[in-house]
Amino acid sequence: MDFRFSEQEEKLRQEVREFCQKEPPETFPCEIEDEGYGFGGWSRAFTTRLGQKGWLSIAWPKEYGGMGGTTMERFVAAEELAYHRAPQYGHLFGDAVATGVLRYGTEDQKQEFLPRMAKAEILFSTGLSEPGAGSDLLNTATRAIKDGDYYVINGQKIWPTGAHLAEWCLLLARTDPDAPKSRGLSTFLVDVRSPGVTVNPIVDMAGAKSFTEIFLEDVRVHKKYLLGQENRGLPLVFEALEGDRFWGRCLRHAGSKRDLEELVEYVNESKYDGHRLKDNQTIRDTLAELAVELEVSRMLNYKAAWLLNKGASISWESSVVKVLADELGQKIASAGLDILGPEIQLEDGSKWARLRKRFLFLYVFCRGISLAGGTSEIQRTTIALRGLGLPRS
Amino acid sequence: MDFAFTEEQEMLRKIARDFLATECPKDTVRKMIKDEKGHTTELWNKIAELGWPGLIIPEQFGGIGGSFLDAVALVEELGRACLPGPFHSSLMGTLAVMRLGSARQQQELLPKIASGKLILTSAFSEPGTGYELDHLECQASAEGNEYVISGTKLFVENAHVADLMLCAARTKHDGRQEGIDLFLVESGAKGVIRQPIETIAGDKQYQVAFQGVRVPEGNRLGETHTGKDNIRKLVELATVLKCAEMLGGAQQVMDMTVTYVKERVQFDHPIGSLQAIQHHCANMMIDLEGMRYVTYLAAWKAGDNQPFAKEAAVAKAWSGQAYKRICDLAHQCHGAIGFCEDHDLPLYSRRAKTYEFALGDSRFQRRFVAKEIGL
Numbered sequence: 001m002d003f004r005f006s007e008q009e010e011k012l013r014q015e016v017r018e019f020c021q022k023e024p025p026e027t028f029p030c031e032i033e034d035e036g037y038g039f040g041g042w043s044r045a046f047t048t049r050l051g052q053k054g055w056l057s058i059a060w061p062k063e064y065g066g067m068g069g070t071t072m073e074r075f076v077a078a079e080e081l082a083y084h085r086a087p088q089y090g091h092l093f094g095d096a097v098a099t100g101v102l103r104y105g106t107e108d109q110k111q112e113f114l115p116r117m118a119k120a121e122i123l124f125s126t127g128l129s130e131p132g133a134g135s136d137l138l139n140t141a142t143r144a145i146k147d148g149d150y151y152v153i154n155g156q157k158i159w160p161t162g163a164h165l166a167e168w169c170l171l172l173a174r175t176d177p178d179a180p181k182s183r184g185l186s187t188f189l190v191d192v193r194s195p196g197v198t199v200n201p202i203v204d205m206a207g208a209k210s211f212t213e214i215f216l217e218d219v220r221v222h223k224k225y226l227l228g229q230e231n232r233g234l235p236l237v238f239e240a241l242e243g244d245r246f247w248g249r250c251l252r253h254a255g256s257k258r259d260l261e262e263l264v265e266y267v268n269e270s271k272y273d274g275h276r277l278k279d280n281q282t283i284r285d286t287l288a289e290l291a292v293e294l295e296v297s298r299m300l301n302y303k304a305a306w307l308l309n310k311g312a313s314i315s316w317e318s319s320v321v322k323v324l325a326d327e328l329g330q331k332i333a334s335a336g337l338d339i340l341g342p343e344i345q346l347e348d349g350s351k352w353a354r355l356r357k358r359f360l361f362l363y364v365f366c367r368g369i370s371l372a373g374g375t376s377e378i379q380r381t382t383i384a385l386r387g388l389g390l391p392r393s
Numbered sequence: 394m395d396f397a398f399t400e401e402q403e404m405l406r407k408i409a410r411d412f413l414a415t416e417c418p419k420d421t422v423r424k425m426i427k428d429e430k431g432h433t434t435e436l437w438n439k440i441a442e443l444g445w446p447g448l449i450i451p452e453q454f455g456g457i458g459g460s461f462l463d464a465v466a467l468v469e470e471l472g473r474a475c476l477p478g479p480f481h482s483s484l485m486g487t488l489a490v491m492r493l494g495s496a497r498q499q500q501e502l503l504p505k506i507a508s509g510k511l512i513l514t515s516a517f518s519e520p521g522t523g524y525e526l527d528h529l530e531c532q533a534s535a536e537g538n539e540y541v542i543s544g545t546k547l548f549v550e551n552a553h554v555a556d557l558m559l560c561a562a563r564t565k566h567d568g569r570q571e572g573i574d575l576f577l578v579e580s581g582a583k584g585v586i587r588q589p590i591e592t593i594a595g596d597k598q599y600q601v602a603f604q605g606v607r608v609p610e611g612n613r614l615g616e617t618h619t620g621k622d623n624i625r626k627l628v629e630l631a632t633v634l635k636c637a638e639m640l641g642g643a644q645q646v647m648d649m650t651v652t653y654v655k656e657r658v659q660f661d662h663p664i665g666s667l668q669a670i671q672h673h674c675a676n677m678m679i680d681l682e683g684m685r686y687v688t689y690l691a692a693w694k695a696g697d698n699q700p701f702a703k704e705a706a707v708a709k710a711w712s713g714q715a716y717k718r719i720c721d722l723a724h725q726c727h728g729a730i731g732f733c734e735d736h737d738l739p740l741y742s743r744r745a746k747t748y749e750f751a752l753g754d755s756r757f758q759r760r761f762v763a764k765e766i767g768l
Binding site: 003260265267278288291292293299300302303305306307309323379380381384385388389393 | 396662663667670687690710767
C-alpha cells in the first residue's frame, strides 16, 4: 500500500501548477460557465491551449498524437487543473470517446480522429439518451439503415452536453430492429455539421445552455465511421459510460476543495447578528463534515483512477465515484447557502453577497448533477448488480 | 500509488480469517459476552502461538518485527470475527511501550508481551473528559522515589485481565504541575478498584479508581516526561486501529447481508432482486468503501512516519457514522430474524455504537477536523 504519487506524476502536477500561475485559467473565455461538476467551464480557447501543451492526450499512444504517458498522469494533470478551476468541460469527455476509438476503432479511425482530438481541432459530444430512452438505453429508437457505403440515420437525441459547440458526436443508433434489443445497436462517429443534423441548446433551470437536443433527418454517415462492429455497440457504450462517469466526476474533490476553502475563509472573516460565524459550533461541524466527505470522495476517486491506470474495469467503482461526488456537490452548495444566508440573493458585487456568483448558481444547478450521466438510482442499481452480484429484478 | 496490501499481508489476513473461523465462531463470541472473563485462556494461548501479540514488536525483543500496516491488516480480520479478549487493548499498550518506553522498560516488557505472557491495557478517559487530555484530573504526586496516583478512569478495556495498566496522570512535584505522564500500574496493586461497565457491545470495559496507588518512579513510562503530544499520538494510532477493527466488522455485515438477500425468497423472488433492497445494499457498499480507504490512508501515513492526525480524525469521523448506517440498513434487509439475540448481526450493530464512542465519537473528531481545515 502506498498512497504517494510517483515522482513523474508530481513533476507533471508541478508543471500544471506553474502553467496555471503563468496563464491563469480564468482569463480564458468560456462558452459554458463552471457548473460545479469539478471540471470547470467549457472553453474552446483553453482546450486549444491544453492541446498545444500536449495535455489532452497524455495517456494516448505517441503514434496517434499522444504523449505515451499513463492514465494516472492524465488524472493528476486534470486534478491540478480542477483545483485551479480551469475549464476542462470541453474535452474531458473526449477521454471516454478516445478510449473507445483506441479499443474498438479501425487504424484509419485512430489516424483520422486522435491526432486532431489531441490538438483540440475537433471536440466530441456523446449522443446516447433519447426522449424514450433515458436510463433505459436499450430502448434506443434512432435508426441507422445501410445504403451502399453509407448509413442513413433518422431520429432524435436529447441531453448531449455541448453538441452545439463540438464538431463530432459519438452516436448510438439501432441497426437491426429485429434482433433482441441489446443486439441491434451500433455506435457511429458523426460529424454534427453534416446535412440533416440540427442541434438546439436546451435552457436548463439554472439558465445555462450546456445540454442540447439533436435531430437527425436522413443524415448520411459513411460506413468507415461505424465504430466497432455493427450491432455490437452496447459493450462499447457501457465502457464509454464507465469512462464518462469517472472522468465526469473524478475531479469533484479538487473543485470542492476550493469551494470549501472559500467558505472557511468567509466564515473566519464574517459576523452575523454580532456573533463571529467561526464561533458557531453548528457551522464548524457542518464544514468539518463536508471536509470528511470530501476526503472519502477523494480516496475513492483515487482508487478508481488506480484501477483504470492498471487497465482494470471500473464498472461499479465509477458508480460509487459518481454518487459520492454528486452528493458532495449538492451538500456543499446547500451548506454554502445556509451559511451565506439570505443576503446571497443581493445583487452581484454587494459586499453582503461575496460568494454569490459561484454558490447561487451551484445551488440551482446541482439539482441536475445527480441526473446527468445516469441518475443516482441507476448508479446504485449498478453497484448492487455488478459490485455485489445481486440478482436482476 | 498502490491501493493493495502486499502478498504477505494478504497471507496474514487469510491465515487470520481461517484461524478465527474455526477457533472463534460466533457462538463463542456470544458466550464470551456473558462470561465474566470475556475470553478463554486456550484461545489466547493459540493467538500467542501465532505470534500476534508480538506482530509489531521488533525481532530483538522476540517479536515478528511487522509494520503498522501489518497490524492494521490483522486487526481488520479480528474485527470481522468480533474477536473477544484483550488483544486490541494490549496492542495499544504495546505501542506505548515501543514508542515511549525507556530501553530498560522495553527490554523488560516487550519480550513478555510478544510471548503473550504479559497483557496490557490503558486508562486515559475520565468521567467528564474524553480524549482531549487537557482536562485530565487524575494526579500523580511525587513522594520520594514513588508516585502516588489518585483519580478515576473510565472505559478501561479488559482491566480485569490486564497485568499492567497504562494510566495517564498529571505529575506533580512539590506541588508544581509538570504535565501529563503515563504510568505502568499493576492491576492488582493496592488501591486499584475495578468496576465493570455494562457497555452496549457487552465488551469488557471498566471503571477504575486509583485511590492513592503507589508506584515506583521507574514505572513512569520513558526516560523523561511523556508529554501530552506523545500521548495524543498514541491515541491517534489506537484510533486508526479501531477504524480497522470497525472496517472488518462492517465488511462482515455487508457480506452477511448480501448472502441473506440472495437466499431469502419472498413473493417468489430473492429479496435481493428488489430495488429497495438493492439500493440499501449499494448505500452500505458506498459507506464501506469510504471506510476502507480513509482508514488505509491514515494507516499508511502513520506507518510511513508522516503526520496523520487529520487523517485519523477523518477516518474515525466517517467510520463512526458509516458503520452505524451499514448496520441499520443490514437490519432492514434482514428483517425480524436479525433482531434475535442469537443472530450474528446484533454482535456487530451493538459494537458499531460502542466503537463509535471509543477514542472520541464522530462529533469529537469533527471538532478536530474543523481546526485542521483552518476554522
